[in-house]
Amino acid sequence: MKTDEILGGKLLREFNTISAMVQIYCRSHCAAKGKVDQCEHCQSFLEYAHTRLDRCPYGEQKPTCNKCPVHCYKPHMKAKAKEIMVYAGPRMLLPHPIMAIRHLWSERSPVPGKPPAASSNRHIRLNKGQSPKAST
Numbered sequence: 001m002k003t004d005e006i007l008g009g010k011l012l013r014e015f016n017t018i019s020a021m022v023q024i025y026c027r028s029h030c031a032a033k034g035k036v037d038q039c040e041h042c043q044s045f046l047e048y049a050h051t052r053l054d055r056c057p058y059g060e061q062k063p064t065c066n067k068c069p070v071h072c073y074k075p076h077m078k079a080k081a082k083e084i085m086v087y088a089g090p091r092m093l094l095p096h097p098i099m100a101i102r103h104l105w106s107e108r109s110p111v112p113g114k115p116p117a118a119s120s121n122r123h124i125r126l127n128k129g130q131s132p133k134a135s136t
């Protein structure tokens with residue numbers, strides 16, 4: 001985990017959930033079995049997921065990815081995400097019951113409509129310390 005973590009709140013919880021799923025997936029699918037947290041492919045997938053969360057236009061309002069109307073993942077990353085979720089999702093309950101239940105719970109909450117303007121974590125992060133623009 002990076003020490004200069006830029007995500008917070010719901011986005012960070014979501015990233016931690018994805019990290020746990022990637023670990024479960026990687027341990028049984030990749031060459032690096034048991035040696036490190038994840039292999040370099042899964043590591044770069046996680047970095048990609050981290051960037052997408054940072055730039056998610058919903059920010060803290062984010063729905064779960066598989067219900068989200070915005071398709072922000074590149075097709076091959078989306079395919080990998082799906083593979084990881086399908087494998088690791090059902091295997092989350094024993095090692096990470098709270099994360100798993102929270103994730104299932106948010107799957108059931110309604111999907112918000114159009115993303116609100118300027119709500120992504122990245123936008124808020126980059127605008128911190130600057131004079132706020134007049135918004136409508």
Ligand SMILES: [Zn+2]
Nearest residue numbers: 026030039042
């Ligand atoms: Zn891996």
